[in-house]
Amino acid sequence: MDHVLSPKRPGNFTYTTITMIQAKKKLNLLKIASNFIVGADVASIEPYGSGHINDTYYINNTNKEDPGYLLQRINHRVFKDIPSLINNIHLVTNHLRSKLKEIPGADPDKEVLSLVMTNDHSYYFSDERGNYWRMYKYLKNTKSIDIVQTNEQAFEGGKAFGKFQMLLFDLDINLLNYTIPAFHHIGLRLTRLNTSLQTDPLDRKKTVAAEVEFIQHRVEHMCAILNLGREGGLPLRITHNDTKFNNILLDENDQAQCVIDLDTVMPGYVAYDFGDAIRSIINTAPEDEADLNKISLNIPLFEAFTRGYLQESAGFLTENEIRSLPLSVLLFPYMQGVRFLTDYLNGDVYYKTHVPDHNLQRARAQFQLLRKLEEQYAKIEGFIWQAANTHLNKDINTNRSEAV
Ligand code: ADP
């Protein structure tokens, strides 16, 4: 527990300005924040970020030297066992911190998230309504971006996720809990979609015939990574599992500073992190783009991310893991589309939505991205092998198509 703020006096909270929608909520937030040990009085609490699952608030305080805090309500309909989730984050952040301490020039305080302790020395607080809350120290002068602009940003992102996996390589995988069991299990995702199609609670099935056909057409190919893993061909490692680009904090010079959003860190295949990151980087349009004509591929960003990722990870990846990377680039828009479509059929109960039929729009955008990726697959696969071979200094690109 040496990595968090040392217990100081609990903040003597004053209600200065709190920008929230309902007065009732405002008071609750202040009260909730008062359960955590922060450096000074709270000056303001503002909604923050654009995540689909949790609720995030920035807490500014009256101490000008203190960069503030992020208070997050963890969605306990999605994450069923919050103590286990917090335990994972505590374990992982401690491990990252101790590894970074050994690296000359690294700054663990800036490069790793720090959980803030509650007054009763826990790392989460459960309120009387059954909500779960946690707090992180705010990392100042950082930014997270939804749409990557430059090759340098993409390269930095690749390095950040590759390094994240590399630093966790020697943490005992058995210590981690599955915060969402079978999270990236495409077989299970397809089963759930089928169930939703059969029950069709909102009579929406009739609007998704084309999407269902699109999905069915690709089932076998999309199960290849899962099957390779089941046959023992892929090692389980500690992976992030939510590698959207906005889960990296960049510093003012666009250098990757810290990997964030650690709720889904658990055992997984490295390809899952690679594929989900490419999904968010290679698309020239937002994830939920309504105009499908705007969705195209930014290949240089993909290449830059891949170079950065392999620079950090090629040293420990197996040949099969490298073989699984190109396929993951197809798998993630597919799986994400399946998940959005399932939520649409279920009545939008999982992802936050902001416009009518948002989940259907999101699913369609993901499937359009997949069409574009399929057209360029040979190029994508070729580049990954080329970049991997540069680091491995040998040509291991043999029988690649047969193996997956
Ligand atoms: P969500 O699950 O909603 O995506 P995140 O943990 O990713 O929540 O946080 C939401 C946003 O808050 C991030 O995209 C990032 O901009 C910002 N953020 C998260 N953690 C920190 C931090 N410790 N310091 C500064 N900004 C942060």
Ligand code: GN1
């Ligand atoms: C969710 O919370 P957020 O926005 O980082 C989801 C991811 C999806 C992503 C799609 C726990 O992530 O799996 O890839 O939306 N997280 C969870 O944008 O389901």
Ligand code: MG
């Ligand atoms: Mg996030």
